[in-house]
Every structure is written in C-alpha cells, then in structure tokens.
Amino acid sequence: MNDTNDATRRGFLGAAAGLLAAAGSAAPALAKTEDLVPAATAGIEPFWGMHQGGIATPAQRHTYFAAFDLTATSRDDVVKLLKAWTAAAARLTQGHEIEPFEQTDLAYSYDTSTTTTTTSSAAPTETKTEAPDSGEASGLPAARLTLTFGFGAGLFVKDGKDRYGLAQHRPEALVDIPHFPGDQLVPAESDGDLSIQACADDPQVAFHAVRQLARLAEGSVQLRWVQSGFAPDFGPGKTGRNLMGFRDGTNNPKTSDPKDMDAVVWVGTEGPDWMQGGSYLVARRIRIALEHWDKMNTAFQEQTVGRHKGSGAPLGMKNETDAFDFAAKDKDGNPLIPQNSHVRLAAAETNGGARILRRAFSYNNGAGFTAERWPPWRQGIEYDAGLFFLAYQRDPRTGFIKIFENVAKFDMMNQFVTHVAGGLYAIPAGAASGEYIGQKLFSRA
Amino acid sequence: MNDTNDATRRGFLGAAAGLLAAAGSAAPALAKTEDLVPAATAGIEPFWGMHQGGIATPAQRHTYFAAFDLTATSRDDVVKLLKAWTAAAARLTQGHEIEPFEQTDLAYSYDTSTTTTTTSSAAPTETKTEAPDSGEASGLPAARLTLTFGFGAGLFVKDGKDRYGLAQHRPEALVDIPHFPGDQLVPAESDGDLSIQACADDPQVAFHAVRQLARLAEGSVQLRWVQSGFAPDFGPGKTGRNLMGFRDGTNNPKTSDPKDMDAVVWVGTEGPDWMQGGSYLVARRIRIALEHWDKMNTAFQEQTVGRHKGSGAPLGMKNETDAFDFAAKDKDGNPLIPQNSHVRLAAAETNGGARILRRAFSYNNGAGFTAERWPPWRQGIEYDAGLFFLAYQRDPRTGFIKIFENVAKFDMMNQFVTHVAGGLYAIPAGAASGEYIGQKLFSRA
Numbered sequence: 001m002n003d004t005n006d007a008t009r010r011g012f013l014g015a016a017a018g019l020l021a022a023a024g025s026a027a028p029a030l031a032k033t034e035d036l037v038p039a040a041t042a043g044i045e046p047f048w049g050m051h052q053g054g055i056a057t058p059a060q061r062h063t064y065f066a067a068f069d070l071t072a073t074s075r076d077d078v079v080k081l082l083k084a085w086t087a088a089a090a091r092l093t094q095g096h097e098i099e100p101f102e103q104t105d106l107a108y109s110y111d112t113s114t115t116t117t118t119t120s121s122a123a124p125t126e127t128k129t130e131a132p133d134s135g136e137a138s139g140l141p142a143a144r145l146t147l148t149f150g151f152g153a154g155l156f157v158k159d160g161k162d163r164y165g166l167a168q169h170r171p172e173a174l175v176d177i178p179h180f181p182g183d184q185l186v187p188a189e190s191d192g193d194l195s196i197q198a199c200a201d202d203p204q205v206a207f208h209a210v211r212q213l214a215r216l217a218e219g220s221v222q223l224r225w226v227q228s229g230f231a232p233d234f235g236p237g238k239t240g241r242n243l244m245g246f247r248d249g250t251n252n253p254k255t256s257d258p259k260d261m262d263a264v265v266w267v268g269t270e271g272p273d274w275m276q277g278g279s280y281l282v283a284r285r286i287r288i289a290l291e292h293w294d295k296m297n298t299a300f301q302e303q304t305v306g307r308h309k310g311s312g313a314p315l316g317m318k319n320e321t322d323a324f325d326f327a328a329k330d331k332d333g334n335p336l337i338p339q340n341s342h343v344r345l346a347a348a349e350t351n352g353g354a355r356i357l358r359r360a361f362s363y364n365n366g367a368g369f370t371a372e373r374w375p376p377w378r379q380g381i382e383y384d385a386g387l388f389f390l391a392y393q394r395d396p397r398t399g400f401i402k403i404f405e406n407v408a409k410f411d412m413m414n415q416f417v418t419h420v421a422g423g424l425y426a427i428p429a430g431a432a433s434g435e436y437i438g439q440k441l442f443s444r445a
Numbered sequence: 446m447n448d449t450n451d452a453t454r455r456g457f458l459g460a461a462a463g464l465l466a467a468a469g470s471a472a473p474a475l476a477k478t479e480d481l482v483p484a485a486t487a488g489i490e491p492f493w494g495m496h497q498g499g500i501a502t503p504a505q506r507h508t509y510f511a512a513f514d515l516t517a518t519s520r521d522d523v524v525k526l527l528k529a530w531t532a533a534a535a536r537l538t539q540g541h542e543i544e545p546f547e548q549t550d551l552a553y554s555y556d557t558s559t560t561t562t563t564t565s566s567a568a569p570t571e572t573k574t575e576a577p578d579s580g581e582a583s584g585l586p587a588a589r590l591t592l593t594f595g596f597g598a599g600l601f602v603k604d605g606k607d608r609y610g611l612a613q614h615r616p617e618a619l620v621d622i623p624h625f626p627g628d629q630l631v632p633a634e635s636d637g638d639l640s641i642q643a644c645a646d647d648p649q650v651a652f653h654a655v656r657q658l659a660r661l662a663e664g665s666v667q668l669r670w671v672q673s674g675f676a677p678d679f680g681p682g683k684t685g686r687n688l689m690g691f692r693d694g695t696n697n698p699k700t701s702d703p704k705d706m707d708a709v710v711w712v713g714t715e716g717p718d719w720m721q722g723g724s725y726l727v728a729r730r731i732r733i734a735l736e737h738w739d740k741m742n743t744a745f746q747e748q749t750v751g752r753h754k755g756s757g758a759p760l761g762m763k764n765e766t767d768a769f770d771f772a773a774k775d776k777d778g779n780p781l782i783p784q785n786s787h788v789r790l791a792a793a794e795t796n797g798g799a800r801i802l803r804r805a806f807s808y809n810n811g812a813g814f815t816a817e818r819w820p821p822w823r824q825g826i827e828y829d830a831g832l833f834f835l836a837y838q839r840d841p842r843t844g845f846i847k848i849f850e851n852v853a854k855f856d857m858m859n860q861f862v863t864h865v866a867g868g869l870y871a872i873p874a875g876a877a878s879g880e881y882i883g884q885k886l887f888s889r890a
Contacts (some may be wrong), residue, residue, distance in 0.1 A: 064809075081575055134739050135690025136807075139679045204677040204688075206831070207809055215739055223826045224811045231647040234584045251564075294579050309580055318548055362581075364509075364652055365811060367671045381452025381668045385652070 014091030054146030056255040060199040064206040067192025068221035075164040084435035097133035098357040132327035137208040143200040150195035150425030180408035188420035189225040247312035262314035274440035277429035282400040288386035306343030340412040356391040363388040402411025499591030501700040505644040509651040512637025513666035522608040531881035540587030542578035581654040587644040595640035595870030626854035634670040634866035674806025674833035692757035719885035722874035727845040730866035733831035749785030799847040801836040808833040
C-alpha cells in the first residue's frame with residue numbers, strides 16, 4: 001500500500017510541478033475533455049481587469065474564504081505561487097478546471113501488484129486526459145465564481161522578520177487592527193499571510209476553487225483558517241435577511257456607481273501603485289447568540305437594530321430605502337431611533353462620513369458547547385452560526401476601525417454578537433492579462 | 446437591562462405556550478402579514494400523508510439535520526411537543542411561518558425606561574401582527590422544504606430507564622448499531638432521542654425550520670448535535686458529484702417506483718403499526734481526507750471507487766448506468782472491478798441483495814487540526830469536510846449494517862474516510878391531517 005501511495009504521490013507532485021512551471025504564461029489554452037465543459041457561458045465573471053473580482057461584483061449566494069500562512073522561504077517561491085494562483089484563477093473563474101495535462105504516464109504509475117490495473121480494457125482513454133483537478137465541479141456551471149486574493153501583514157513582516165524583502169512596502173493602511181471591547185478573536189482562526197475569498201452561486205464551486213489553489217500551493221503555504229457562508233436569493237432588487245431576521249445591506253454603497261466605489265472602496269493615489277485600484281478587506285466571523293436573540297420580542301429587536309423588521313424601514317419610516325431621521329423624537333421627546341441602536345452607531349452621519357462596502361454572508365458552523373454571556377448564564381449546546389462579515393474599504397483606519405470603535409462601545413446589539421475570528425488583508429489591484437496578482441509589489445526592489 | 450430581558454423572555458414564553466396550546470388543532474388557519482407571504486406556490490412539498498416527506502421526495506439542494514435529547518419528564522409533555530412540531534411543520538413546509546398571533550401586548554411589554562419605546566410614532570402597526578417566527582425566511586420561497594422526524598433509542602429507553610412508558614414498543618429493528626472497524630463516532634455528536642432532517646433548496650430555509658422547531662421545544666429538549674449539507678444541482682437527470690469528484694447515487698433505488706420503495710425503504714407489516722409506511726434513517730458524518738485523496742492519481746481513485754471518474758461508468762464500461770460486470774477480467778486474469786473497490790463491496794450482489802436509499806449531501810465544517818492517519822503522518826490544519834450520509838431502509842439490520850459490515854472491513858476507500866458522527870433513528874409513518882407524528886405509538890398503552 002505504501003508503494004502505491006508513494007508512486008501516486010510522486011505522480012501528483014510531478015503534475016503540480018508542471019502546473020507551477022506552466023503558470024508563468026497567463027491565460028493558457030483551454031483544452032479539456034468533453035465531459036468537463038461547463039454548461040453554456042452564463043454566469044461567468046471577468047477575471048482580468050484593474051480591480052479584482054468579488055468586490056464590485058453583485059453579491060453571489062455562497063462564499064468560501066481561506067487564509068494561509070506562508071512557509072515559502074524565498075521571495076521567488078512566493079512569486080511562483082502568485083503566478084500559479086493567477087493562472088489557475090483565470091481558468092477557474094471562467095468555468096474551467098485547473099490546467100489539464102497529459103496524464104498518461106502518471107495514470108499507470110501506481111503499484112501494479114494490487115488486484116488489477118487500468119492498463120486493462122478499463123477504457124484507459126478516459127484517464128488519459130484527466131486533469132489534476134479534483135473534479136467535483138465538473139459539470140457545474142461557473143456560477144459567477146470570483147477569486148479575490150489578499151495580503152496579510154505577515155507577508156511583509158512576520159515575527160519581526162522581513163522574510164521576503166517586502167517590509168518597506170507594507171502599506172500604512174495595513175495596520176494592526178486594534179483590540180475592540182468585546183473582541184474574542186481566536187488567534188488560530190485569525191489573520192494569515194495570504195487570503196482567498198471565493199464567491200459563487202454554488203457552494204461546491206466556491207470550495208472547489210480554493211481546494212485547487214491550495215493544492216497548487218502545497219509546500220509554500222499552510223492552511224490557517226477558513227469560513228464558508230451563504231446569502232439566499234430574496235428576489236430581484238430585494239435586500240436579503242440575515243439570521244437575525246432583519247434586512248441586511250440596505251445602505252451599502254452602490255457597486256454599480258463608480259463614484260461611490262472610488263470614494264469608499266478603491267485605493268487611489270494615496271496608496272502605493274500596486275494598491276491603486278485595490279482595497280482593504282476586513283473579515284470577521286461574528287457569532288450571533290440566536291437563542292438569546294429569539295427570546296427578544298420584535299419591538300425590542302427593532303429598537304436594537306433601528307429598523308422595522310418587516311419592511312426594513314428606519315424606525316418611524318415606511319419604506320426600506322427611506323433616509324434615517326436621527327433627529328426625530330417620539331411624543332415623550334426621546335429619539336425615535338435609539339442612541340444605542342445599531343444603525344445610528346454605524347451610520348456615516350455618526351462617524352464623520354465613514355463608509356464601507358459590506359459583502360456579508362450568514363454562516364452556519366453547526367453547534368457547540370457555549371456558556372452564555374447573559375443572564376441566566378445557561379450552559380449547553382447552542383448554534384455556532386451568525387454573520388460572516390466581509391467589508392471592503394479604501395482605508396480601514398477611516399473605514400471599519402472608525403465605525404467599529406463607536407459600535408463596539410455602545411451598540412445594544414453587542415449583547416447578542418461576538419467577533420470570534422477575523423483579519424485585515426490588503427487586496428491588491430487586479431491583474432491585466434499577462435500579469436500576475438501583486439506583480440507591481442514584487443517588481444519593486 | 447435585566448428587567449428588559451426578563452420582560453421580553455416572559456413575552457416569548459407566553460407566546461410559546463400559546464403555540465403549544467394551539468398545536469393540538471392540525472392545519473391551523475394561514476393568516477399572515479402581507480410581507481410574509483412567500484413567493485408564488487412553486488416548490489411546495491406536501492406534508493400530510495402516509496409517508497413523511499424528505500425520503501421519497503426528490504433530493505433537495507441543502508439539508509440541516511439536528512438531533513435532540515429529551516429533557517421532558519412526562520409522556521404528556523412529549524406528546525405536546527410532537528403535536529406542536531407537527532402543526533408547525535405543516536405550516537413551515539407550505540412556506541408559512543410558525544403560528545402567527547396577536548403580539549400587541551407583548552410587543553410593548555419591555556422596559557420602557559430604555560431610551561425609547563415603540564408606543565411612539567414608530568409605525569406600531571408593523572409589529573402588531575408580527576409572528577413569533579424569527580423571520581429570516583420571510584420573503585424566501587418554501588424551497589421544497591421537508592421536515593422528517595425521527596425517534597432514537599433514547600425515546601424508548603435511556604440509561605436503562607423507561608421514562609415515557611414506551612420501552613415495550615421499541616421496534617426490534619431500532620437496534621444499537623454495532624461498532625465497525627474504523628468507526629470514530631464522537632458520542633457527543635451521535636445519537637439523540639429525537640431527530641429532525643430539514644431539507645430544502647435553500648440553506649436558510651432549512652436552518653430556519655429547525656430553529657423554529659427548537660424554539661417550540663424549549664424546556665422539553667436540549668440540542669445535541671447538528672450537521673448541514675449541500676448537494677449542487679448538476680442539471681436535470683444528472684447524478685451529482687461528491688467532494689471526491691465522483692458521481693454519487695447512480696445505483697440508488699428509484700424513489701418514483703413504489704415497488705422499489707416498498708422493497709427497500711418503507712416498513713411493511715413486519716413492523717409495528719406506527720412504523721408501517723415509515724423507515725429507518727442511518728446518519729453518518731463521514732470526514733474525507735481530501736488532501737490525501739487529491740494526491741492519488743485518477744486511475745488509483747477509479748480503482749478505489751470502481752467507477753470511471755469522468756463518465757461515472759463502472760470500470761470497463763462506457764456509460765454511467767451500465768450494469769456492473771463483477772465477473773469481468775482484464776488480460777492478466779484480474780477482476781476489472783477490484784475485490785476491494787467500493788462499488789463491489791457495497792453492491793447488492795455482494796451483500797445478499799441488501800439495498801438502501803442514499804440521500805447524501807456533502808458537508809463543509811471548515812478546517813481543523815488533524816493528525817493524518819496515513820504516511821507520512823503529517824499534522825496540520827486540514828479540511829473538515831466530506832459526506833453527510835443519510836440512508837433510508839426498511840430494516841437497518843438487512844440494510845446499512847449488512848452492507849457496512851462488508852465495506853468497513855475491506856473497502857480500499859477506508860483509508861480516506863472516517864465516520865465521526867452519526868445515529869440510527871426510527872422514522873415513523875407520516876401523519877394524516879388532524880394527526881400528529883408518532884400518534885399511533887403514543888396512543889398505545
């Protein structure tokens with residue numbers, strides 16, 4: 001059995017090496033077996049461009065996010081990895097598998113002393129052109145897959161060490177996120193040197209993509225933490241509801257409005273050239289105490305959020321898109337939208353105009369033992385579910401950090417939510433065809 | 446703040462009590478607020494009938510499975526719970542929220558000493574008819590939701606105690622599943638006295654349903670373990686691929702063929718009356734060592750499975766639905782389909798005709814630290830993903846147990862898969878309108 005495994009592992013590593021070698025040439029030829037052609041061309045998002053996909057892209061239904069620690073010891077190896085990832089991402093997002101290659105030699109290299117071999121009449125032509133792709137997305141459409149690559153602080157400096165000669169290029173905006181009141185970020189499930197956000201309308205397509213990229217990166221990275229998420233389709237033009245039952249995302253910047261995106265999301269000339277057209281991603285796994293939330297009556301929930309649950313309208317208003325009237329008072333002279341409600345504390349008006357692009361998903365990690373943080377302090381198995389908060393901004397210091405300083409201190413919602421994992425990642429500009437993601441950074445001395 | 450919580454908790458408990466009281470009358474009137482009407486009537490599965498839904502129902506895209514321990518001390522409380530669950534399930538599966546009720550009194554019962562109240566001009570009519578439903582499925586279609594209730598051994602006897610006077614009615618077929626070679630079932634994530642399998646084409650709809658049922662059951666149950674899963678749509682008439690990249694489910698009994706279903710799935714006159722038209726569910730969370738599997742070349746994977754990866758055809762055949770030829774030999778006289786391949790060991794031919802209805806989903810629980818079970822015994826963060834195996838059968842002794850005894854010992858696939866959670870549940874017959882699930886069992890002396 002060991003012989004078998006060794007033989008096939010050599011086979012795989014050979015294949016992977018071939019891929020890494022081939023990855024330098026962008027947009028490879030798209031030959032593939034008939035069975036592996038995705039359905040039609042519907043739902044394909046562009047890969048090459050001045051911005052990476054998955055930011056301004058209309059939100060997909062599923063995400064799979066992964067953060068990695070770099071184990072590569074040389075800058076060249078990191079460049080090789082980013083070239084391979086770029087080439088593979090260009091294929092995957094277009095509904096193709098990772099680089100196919102002639103596997104003839106490999107397919108028959110395992111130990112022939114086992115019960116049988118495929119050099120028999122077992123239709124050997126079927127395996128001949130099989131790609132190194134793991135195959136579970138074969139037959140699925142591209143499902144609007146986007147792959148968005150990010151650089152954590154550890155790419156630039158790790159444990160005080162400038163591993164890749166990049167320390168001087170760490171952007172000022174890629175700060176160490178301060179600890180906020182209530183933060184319970186688990187270190188093993190936070191940060192990471194590299195990140196990949198895969199979004200698609202199908203969960204298997206999203207996971208498949210990260211899985212292939214992780215395989216290509218073997219020997220250069222170690223998986224650190226991952227999170228999947230979902231965002232159901234509530235219908236055209238409708239704002240979805242998160243697990244709190246409230247509409248979520250009403251006040252987001254318009255991704256179709258370049259002015260909004262330039263103002264809120266894309267790094268401009270204030271950043272280094274490789275970040276211009278890029279952004280900063282704050283990721284947070286926010287566990288929601290759903291059992292606790294569900295005990296609150298609707299009126300209390302509405303006070304906490306600052307919106308009506310049914311319509312999504314700001315308190316005191318009729319329609320979801322009505323503007324907040326933070327000055328409005330009830331007959332007793334109290335603010336209609338409470339001082340400690342979520343929408344008031346998170347609003348641009350309250351935070352000197354600070355805005356972020358939220359690209360949030362719900363997550364469901366099952367259930368686990370929890371000691372509740374609120375009376376009557378029950379202990380038991382409770383849902384490990386909530387919000388996988390992904391937010392893009394031009395500068396986290398004037399975006400998430402500015403807003404969350406306020407929210408973390410005062411938001412009435414905090415008794416129901418706990419930030420348990422997360423990270424900040426510099427999302428470099430997109431790549432033009434023939435370039436690789438991050439090329440301008442690595443071209444610097 | 447404590448006052449606030451207490452007040453609302455009382456409010457909620459009042460509501461829940463009302464629901465439990467109302468649950469005795471089946472198929473309640475379906476009044477609801479305009480905002481909460483689900484889109485159209487498409488994709489609604491029937492609830493009432495001789496079989497529970499979610500078994501012969503064409504497989505949905507998502508599942509959320511939950512097992513509970515009963516904490517109820519009296520048989521009456523269990524009956525009350527099952528009545529409430531039945532009434533709520535009848536509503537939820539039809540795309541409605543759980544029983545709406547006039548919440549006027551409750552909506553304003555929290556502590557008015559907080560910053561504001563909704564007795565202000567904050568459109569109080571909006572909260573008036575708000576249901577106790579948590580709301581996150583409001584605006585989503587029914588998404589073919591089915592809810593399938595099961596009874597674990599613990600309902601009949603727990604720690605040697607006949608808590609509800611049901612011990613004598615435990616069906617013979619509801620055995621204690623034996624330990625199989627390689628089983629690593631975590632006790633805290635296995636078994637349970639009651640189970641709910643929610644399946645829907647939307648993950649939020651499935652979770653929403655279990656969440657409402659769990660809320661109704663508060664005080665009578667404690668959540669034990671849960672698992673969500675997904676099964677992408679590979680297109681009409683196509684067999685989906687699981688995370689191993691292979692087509693999965695080709696040889697399943699035809700759910701549209703009553704003869705097949707009677708033979709394989711539905712309990713007949715050999716069982717107690719309350720089980721006739723019911724079935725037995727074996728649930729298993731099967732972690733797949735994807736990183737290990739991905740290192741095997743395609744030919745080795747095909748030998749392990751016994752099918753071609755691309756087409757899904759049995760080894761040596763051209764088409765997915767071609768019959769196995771287990772007698773076929775290659776030119777060296779070796780079996781074309783290896784003796785230790787998965788399909789040969791799991792086939793009815795190998796197991797005295799034993800068959801089960803598989804209703805499998807893939808699962809993705811993120812990633813976690815793992816010590817690999819194979820050379821070179823690496824340790825690190827690896828995917829916690831694989832197959833959430835749900836299988837229905839007329840009798841587990843002649844179904845799963847019979848097949849798995851064989852598979853667990855010899856299957857070459859075992860080096861890649863580990864059963865880490867699971868349970869066996871008696872799935873009672875469906876309920877006619879006006880009955881509750883399990884009524885015939887509880888009507889016995």
